[in-house]
Amino acid sequence: MRAKDGRFLTGNTAATGRPRGSRAKLSEAFLAALCEDFCAHGATTIQRLRIDKPDAYLKVIASILPKQIEVTADPFDGMSDNELEALVAAAAAALRAQQDDKLDAEQVH
Structure with a gap:
């Protein structure tokens, strides 16, 4: 139960949340399935994406590039x-x- 201000009351056991580690297990399962699918169809799918949807292809490339690249302009610094x-x-x-x-x-x- 909750108090009028929205806080849980002391001794409340009704809301326990998701089980510990469930998010990690879901992530692992998803990545394993994605890896399996990519190994089977990855190169063909990338090629098809590049030809059929070049804008989406470029978005994928941009999404895997680092957000910030540090360039040292002076090698004698x-x-x-x-x-x-x-x-x-x-x-x-x-x-x-x-x-x-x-x-x-x-x-x-």
Whole structure:
């Protein structure tokens, strides 16, 4: 029974709710049936959906994509000035060595 304000009265045993774990069991059964059906008909159904209903096909794709994608625009973020200078110096040295190797190869031929 309930009080006038809608709260359950102390000692009320009439409303126990759904059995513990019933929602999880339903979810497991549904996912198992869905998996079985998809394994049997998935590729064909996806192809048919893509051809017959491209808008629904795109909705499915959008629904499985992450809602937010984090993009790091600066691969050098967090590097100190000294580290950046060392990286530039190493790249310049590598380029010089590569050019020297090409010149040596041209002189041999």
